[in-house]
Amino acid sequence: xxxxxxxxxxxxxxxxxxxxxxxxxxxxxxxxxxxxxxxxxxxxxxxxxxxxxxxxxxxxxxxxxxxxxxxxxxxxxxxxxxxxxxxxxxxxxxxxxxxxxxxxxxxxxxxxxxxxxxxxxxxxxxxxxxxxxxxxxxxxxxxxxxxxxxxxxxxxxxxxxxxxxxxxxxxxxxxxxxxxxxxxxxxxxxxxxxxxxxxxxxxxxxxxxxxxxxxxxxxxxxxxx
Amino acid sequence: xxxxxxxxxxxxxxxxxxxxxxxxxxxxxxxxxxxxxxxxxxxxxxxxxxxxxxxxxxxxxxxxxxxxxxxxxxxxxxxxxxxxxxxxxxxxxxxxxxxxxxxxxxxxxxxxxxxxxxxxxxxxxxxxxxxxxxxxxxxxxxxxxxxxxxxxxxxxxxxxxxxxxxxxxxxxxxxxxxxxxxxxxxxxxxxxxxxxxxxxxxxxxxxxxxxxxxxxxxxxxxxxxxxxxxxxxxxxxxxxxxxxxxxxxxxxxxxxxxxxxxxxxxxxxxxxxxxxxxxxxxxxxxxxxxxxxxxxxxxxxxxxxxxxxxxxxxxxxxxxxxxxxxxxxxxxxxxxxxxxxxxxxxxxxxxxxxxxxxxxxxxxxxxxxxxxxxxxxxxxxxx
Numbered sequence: 001x002x003x004x005x006x007x008x009x010x011x012x013x014x015x016x017x018x019x020x021x022x023x024x025x026x027x028x029x030x031x032x033x034x035x036x037x038x039x040x041x042x043x044x045x046x047x048x049x050x051x052x053x054x055x056x057x058x059x060x061x062x063x064x065x066x067x068x069x070x071x072x073x074x075x076x077x078x079x080x081x082x083x084x085x086x087x088x089x090x091x092x093x094x095x096x097x098x099x100x101x102x103x104x105x106x107x108x109x110x111x112x113x114x115x116x117x118x119x120x121x122x123x124x125x126x127x128x129x130x131x132x133x134x135x136x137x138x139x140x141x142x143x144x145x146x147x148x149x150x151x152x153x154x155x156x157x158x159x160x161x162x163x164x165x166x167x168x169x170x171x172x173x174x175x176x177x178x179x180x181x182x183x184x185x186x187x188x189x190x191x192x193x194x195x196x197x198x199x200x201x202x203x204x205x206x207x208x209x210x211x212x213x214x215x216x217x218x219x220x221x222x223x224x225x
Numbered sequence: 226x227x228x229x230x231x232x233x234x235x236x237x238x239x240x241x242x243x244x245x246x247x248x249x250x251x252x253x254x255x256x257x258x259x260x261x262x263x264x265x266x267x268x269x270x271x272x273x274x275x276x277x278x279x280x281x282x283x284x285x286x287x288x289x290x291x292x293x294x295x296x297x298x299x300x301x302x303x304x305x306x307x308x309x310x311x312x313x314x315x316x317x318x319x320x321x322x323x324x325x326x327x328x329x330x331x332x333x334x335x336x337x338x339x340x341x342x343x344x345x346x347x348x349x350x351x352x353x354x355x356x357x358x359x360x361x362x363x364x365x366x367x368x369x370x371x372x373x374x375x376x377x378x379x380x381x382x383x384x385x386x387x388x389x390x391x392x393x394x395x396x397x398x399x400x401x402x403x404x405x406x407x408x409x410x411x412x413x414x415x416x417x418x419x420x421x422x423x424x425x426x427x428x429x430x431x432x433x434x435x436x437x438x439x440x441x442x443x444x445x446x447x448x449x450x451x452x453x454x455x456x457x458x459x460x461x462x463x464x465x466x467x468x469x470x471x472x473x474x475x476x477x478x479x480x481x482x483x484x485x486x487x488x489x490x491x492x493x494x495x496x497x498x499x500x501x502x503x504x505x506x507x508x509x510x511x512x513x514x515x516x517x518x519x520x521x522x523x524x525x526x527x528x529x530x531x532x533x534x535x536x537x538x539x540x541x542x543x544x545x546x547x548x549x550x551x552x553x554x555x556x557x558x559x560x561x562x563x564x565x566x567x568x569x570x571x572x573x574x575x576x577x578x579x580x581x582x583x584x585x586x587x588x589x590x591x592x593x594x595x596x597x598x599x600x601x602x603x604x605x606x607x608x
Contacts, residue, residue, distance in 0.1 A: 050601060053505070055505055055600055055601040055604070056601045075510070075597075075599075076509065076510060076511070079504060079508070079509035079510055080509055082504075082505070082507050083507040083509075085507070087505060087506065089505070089604070091604075093498075093501075093502045093505065093604060095499060095502065097245060098245075102241070106502075106503070106506055107506040107507040107508075108234075109234050109235055109238045109508075109512075110232060110234075110235055110507075110508055110509070110512035110515070111232075112234045113234075114233065114234065115233070115234040115237050115238075118234070154506065158507060
């Protein structure tokens with residue numbers, strides 16, 4: 001039995017016919033704290049986040065969330081659990097022909113009682129992230145940095161219990177990075193379990209925010225002092 | 226927590242989703258509307274003709290006796306035939322009829338001889354036609370012709386004065402009917418005075434007529450052919466069913482093509498990547514399926530509604546004759562058709578089901594395909 005937050009227990013992952021990406025990874029990501037996972041490109045940081053989000057099924061070991069073995073669950077159960085997860089993908093995965101607000105409200109559509117309410121929340125978040133987009137403006141017309149902030153807003157709009165961010169500052173300037181650090185701190189302050197994968201030095205220097213750090217070395221995850 | 230079936234934001238999103246592919250949406254709408262129109266026209270036509278046939282034959286005599294010979298139909302002596310029929314116990318109201326088919330100005334017409342008696346019921350205020358006069362059905366006189374004169378050609382030619390035109394609302398049976406004095410009818414049909422075309426009779430109850438057939442046939446000295454009302458009804462209904470059934474067969478390939486269009490739109494419309502993104506941001510498979518069903522309903526309900534309304538207008542708008550012309554080979558303007566509320570409900574429902582069920586099945590299949598896809602494969606496949 002595991003406690004609250006996210007636990008990786010003997011977690012391994014290997015795609016069929018390819019080399020092992022993760023091997024025997026043990027880690028705990030506590031609620032109310034932000035954890036930074038760093039490592040070189042291709043080390044498996046994105047794969048780790050996909051495993052934590054239940055998008056991939058581990059080839060060995062388990063992922064536990066708040067004491068439940070989510071990686072063992074069948075897809076429909078993991079789908080429902082994923083409603084608590086806010087996820088920023090490295091490739092953003094926005095829907096380019098939709099507007100900015102539509103992209104942000106996307107996670108809330110199936111469960112929201114009213115569209116106008118979630119659209120209002122989306123606009124507040126976008127304003128905080130300094131996105132000044134018109135309602136009808138398609139997201140593909142934005143710059144890369146703006147698109148990434150739209151994707152961050154999409155991850156935050158559900159007020160997630162588990163916030164998983166993959167290279168959240170890769171297209172951001174210093175001001176936007178500071179704003180993001182504030183938002184991550186607020187999410188952690190709201191008892192969310194925050195895991196950020198990044199090799200951005202600006203995040204690595206945020207000692208007050210990331211009190212727990214891991215480093216992916218080869219296929220193993222080690223505490224990063 | 227159990228999933229809510231109805232979600233206003235999801236319905237709104239489904240509408241938005243459809244607008245992302247306006248051409249496919251329009252194509253789906255048009256395809257479904259056209260299939261519904263076709264199905265509804267065929268089924269409503271079947272329904273209305275069946276209703277009309279049953280209602281007409283309910284007023285027909287229980288049996289009709291015709292004299293036949295080696296060459297076919299022969300006239301019979303009216304007085305003698307009436308006397309012989311009256312000898313058969315159970316026969317009620319035997320009456321000799323003078324009628325046949327002659328050439329009218331716009332094609333063949335059904336000529337009926339009227340002896341001024343009560344056998345032919347006319348609307349209040351109308352007088353029975355005298356020699357040289359005629360009552361004409363709504364389809365007898367071609368549009369633009371002289372409404373006061375009618376030229377008929379049978380064994381002889383006659384130009385008659387039209388004293389009344391039977392209104393279109395009367396019945397589809399009077400569409401091509403001309404009622405003339407019995408002497409004029411005999412002259413046009415080549416009958417001698419005292420001769421009749423056939424003998425109509427009634428019995429107390431429909432079921433009795435079969436039992437009377439042997440006695441009735443034996444009562445006449447000449448060979449006769451006796452046709453009962455039930456036989457006539459069965460023959461007409463079989464003809465209607467055959468014609469509309471053949472048209473129904475033509476709908477099947479259309480339904481298949483509609484299903485193909487739906488599936489193609491569903492497959493192209495939602496790429497595996499997009500389905501993967503939706504699942505990754507918190508949509509469940511059930512949410513995706515609901516989205517597809519909402520999309521199907523948003524296109525399907527209006528299309529089916531427009532389809533059945535258009536079918537109704539095409540079929541029952543006065544002057545529209547193409548459906549009956551295509552299915553039954555009727556030439557000229559079709560008679561007015563009417564629906565009974567109860568009988569037509571089945572036809573409406575069947576038309577909606579015939580077009581709507583395969584459509585929604587195809588929508589469900591594409592939705593199910595999206596709902597069960599692996600989200601990670603969808604996302605990673607997009608890069």
